Amino acid sequence: MMTTIPQHFANREAAAELLAHRLASYAGKHPLVLAIPRGALPMGRIIANTLHGDLDVVLVRKIGAPGNPEYAIGAVDEDGRIWTDPMASRLGIDAQYIRDEAARQLEVIKARRTQYTPIHPAIDPQGRIVIVVDDGVATGATLGAALRLLRQQRPARLIAAFAVAPPDTIAQLRPLADDLVYLAAPEPFYAVGEFFTDFREVKDEEVLEILRATSPRQEPEQP
Helix, strand or coil: CCCCCCCCECCHHHHHHHHHHHCHHHCCCCCEEEECCCCCHHHHHHHHHHHCCEEEECCEEEEEECCEEEEEEEEEECCCCEEECHHHHHCCCCHHHHHHHHHHHHHHHHHHHHHHCCCCCCCCCCCCEEEEEEEECCCCHHHHHHHHHHHCCCCCEEEEEEEECCHHHHHHHHHHCCEEEEEECCCCCCCHHHHECCCCCCCHHHHHHHHHCCCCCCCCCCC
């Protein structure tokens, strides 16, 4: 039996070019592209530029498992809401640990908003076509929290765009968005980084540079 080889990407920028092509129907509709810091910012810039939209961030942070912070058992959004994966209870993770870790991650969110706002004030997603960009999705906790947060802000349409995720995570995310746009859904799936040749860490300095260079476009006047 032949094994299907998962799709790999040279880097985030190459994946973003492919996603922008898949999202071409939104070009000229002034979409708001919201990237999840930090890794998705280089991708968000390419997608926003290609679609002639605005770029901003959506601030959510994953809650990592005890002893394995890269494995998301939940997430916290900018409003302080905590979303937990059912896996957390199956693993017997203490509720106090989740609250403490959420509080710690919320401090990171607040610090980033304080850092970003002077150079790039937040853009209101209400009534906009919103495209939430992530480089890849493992458990879906972080992206799911972002989509739930944004749905409450009443966008006209909510789209999630990412390079790669396992099929079961895609199924969990599907009810949270009006559309999912992705490039690969491989199995087995161990970590997002295994599907990129170059998956370097995106530094704070690069995020700030991207935000400084990005100013909201004026909403086109209606005829």
